[in-house]
Amino acid sequence: xxxxxxxxxxARNRHGLKLVDQSxxxxxxxxxxxxxxxxxxxVGLLASYLEDRIAAGKLRRVxxxxxxxxxxxxxxxxxxxxxxxxxxxxxxxxATAKETVVHFTVGSLRGRS
Numbered sequence: 627x628x629x630x631x632x633x634x635x636x637a638r639n640r641h642g643l644k645l646v647d648q649s650x651x652x653x654x655x656x657x658x659x660x661x662x663x664x665x666x667x668x669v670g671l672l673a674s675y676l677e678d679r680i681a682a683g684k685l686r687r688v689x690x691x692x693x694x695x696x697x698x699x700x701x702x703x704x705x706x707x708x709x710x711x712x713x714x715x716x717x718x719x720x721a722t723a724k725e726t727v728v729h730f731t732v733g734s735l736r737g738r739s
Contacts, residue, residue, distance in 0.1 A: 685735045
């Protein structure tokens with residue numbers, strides 16, 4: 627499942643992702659690659675996947691496929707990466723965080739429109 631793999635990749639690379647994400651704000655060349663290519667590319671890839679699954683009747687229609695892709699990605703990024711640097715974190719073990727993200731993101735896309 628795409629969301630499980632995404633979450634695992636994000637969690638495994640959380641330190642590097644956080645470093646690049648923060649550094650890109652101060653380095654225009656890095657920002658161009660990070661925000662415009664890497665992050666936008668991931669949204670596009672997931673949006674294409676969602677479009678294919680919607681067309682096949684496997685997922686429900688959504689108002690905007692790119693926005694839905696971004697919701698899945700950002701939810702995964704928060705729980706796999708950013709929550710570890712939260713000044714007042716909610717303590718949730720990694721397995722529970724991952725399963726909750728999968729439950730809500732995948733569950734919201736399944737079914738009929």
